[in-house]
Amino acid sequence: MFNFLKAIYQNRVLLWTLTKNEFKQRYFGNFLGVAWAFILPAVTIGILWFVFQVGFKSKPINDFPFILWLVTGMFPWFYFSEGLSNGTNSIVANGFLVKKVVFRVSLLPIVSIATAFIVHLFFIFIMFAMFIYYGYAPNLYWLQIIYYLFATSILLLGLSWFTSSIMVFFKDMGQIVAMVIQVGFWFTPIFWSISQVPEKYHWVIKANPVYYIIKGYRDSMMNHEWFWYDKTLTLYFWIVTLAIFVIGGLTFKKLKPHFADVL
Numbered sequence: 001m002f003n004f005l006k007a008i009y010q011n012r013v014l015l016w017t018l019t020k021n022e023f024k025q026r027y028f029g030n031f032l033g034v035a036w037a038f039i040l041p042a043v044t045i046g047i048l049w050f051v052f053q054v055g056f057k058s059k060p061i062n063d064f065p066f067i068l069w070l071v072t073g074m075f076p077w078f079y080f081s082e083g084l085s086n087g088t089n090s091i092v093a094n095g096f097l098v099k100k101v102v103f104r105v106s107l108l109p110i111v112s113i114a115t116a117f118i119v120h121l122f123f124i125f126i127m128f129a130m131f132i133y134y135g136y137a138p139n140l141y142w143l144q145i146i147y148y149l150f151a152t153s154i155l156l157l158g159l160s161w162f163t164s165s166i167m168v169f170f171k172d173m174g175q176i177v178a179m180v181i182q183v184g185f186w187f188t189p190i191f192w193s194i195s196q197v198p199e200k201y202h203w204v205i206k207a208n209p210v211y212y213i214i215k216g217y218r219d220s221m222m223n224h225e226w227f228w229y230d231k232t233l234t235l236y237f238w239i240v241t242l243a244i245f246v247i248g249g250l251t252f253k254k255l256k257p258h259f260a261d262v263l
Contacts, residue, residue, distance in 0.1 A: 007104050018094075018111045019118070022086075038122055041078045045071060048191055061193060064222050065134055071127050072217045073190035079120035080152060080210055081181045086112035087160025088177045091168055091259060098259045105259060106252055109160035113153060120149075131221060144220040147227060152213050155241045161248030165255040168262050188214060209244075212237040 008015065049067050061069045087109040091098060094108050124145060128138065167173040188210050194202060205211055212233055219225040227234055 004106070007107065008110070011104065011107055015107060015111060015114065018108075019114045022111055022115050023118075038119065041074075041119075041123065045074055048074070062222060068130060068134060068136075069218070069222070070191055071123075071130060072221050073188075073214050075120065075123045075127055076148070076152060076213050076217050077185065077188065077190050077210070078123065079116055080156065080213065081185070082119065083113045083116040083152075083156040084159055084163070084177060085181060086116060087156060088163040088167055088174055090160065091164045092171075105256055106161065106249075109157060109164050113156050113160060116156075117149075117153065124149075127221070136221075139224070141220050141224045141226070144227060145217065148213055148216040148220065151216070151237070151241065154245060155209055155213075158241065158245035158248035161252040162244070165248075165252045165259075168255065168259050184208070184210065190214060206233060206236075209237050209240050 049070060059066070090108045090112040091105065094111075097108065098105055128142065132138065163173055163177055187205070188208055189205060194205055194211075197205065215233075216227060219227070219229075
């Protein structure tokens with residue numbers, strides 16, 4: 001871990017350059033350019049808000065306007081899904097670096113996660129602005145978002161190490177991840193509340209580590225609860241996340257020597 005953190009620091013300029021290049025490559029040639037990174041999620045939020053708030057007349061949840069409850073679930077999900085999707089393709093998409101440049105390949109998923117992270121920071125400020133607009137003053141609990149950002153990033157890095165290394169040898173991994181993201185969206189309480197599900201099934205929903213992230217954003221912005229209040233769920237999340245991190249790292253390390261040959 002120390003060597004990995006040292007490598008991040010030593011390659012910080014290169015990582016930032018690669019992150020900027022990924023932004024340019026993804027949106028190069030579009031009239032609106034990088035703005036599409038923000039427009040598409042915003043349109044999704046608008047559609048869901050219209051369907052459930054205007055169409056289904058969704059009532060305030062926990063005395064908070066539905067739109068605020070919705071964005072505290074959607075924004076972290078956008079970060080997770082975008083980071084995992086891009087992280088899975090990070091090695092295959094940067095095959096030229098793997099084959100021709102002396103470079104710590106394990107840093108490539110960080111570039112994809114960093115790209116999603118920058119977009120997510122923009123939406124966090126939008127979320128803060130929306131709460132202020134609705135009359136909710138900033139408070140110390142909002143700072144807890146930093147902790148959940150860190151937790152999400154560690155989870156993403158472990159998953160991306162695993163999926164990106166498998167993707168080199170098994171191209172179907174990209175489709176599997178896309179399917180898991182699609183299914184995960186509907187089975188994670190993003191625009192519906194866990195209270196709507198019979199209590200005997202709650203453990204199934206809480207087994208999903210992303211549930212902890214979504215709940216954390218809402219606890220920070222609405223419920224005013226610190227992450228250590230629910231010790232059991234916090235301990236479970238970090239056990240699962242660190243297990244994924246270790247398994248992902250070991251899988252990546254095991255398969256890395258064969259990347260250049262296959263690519």
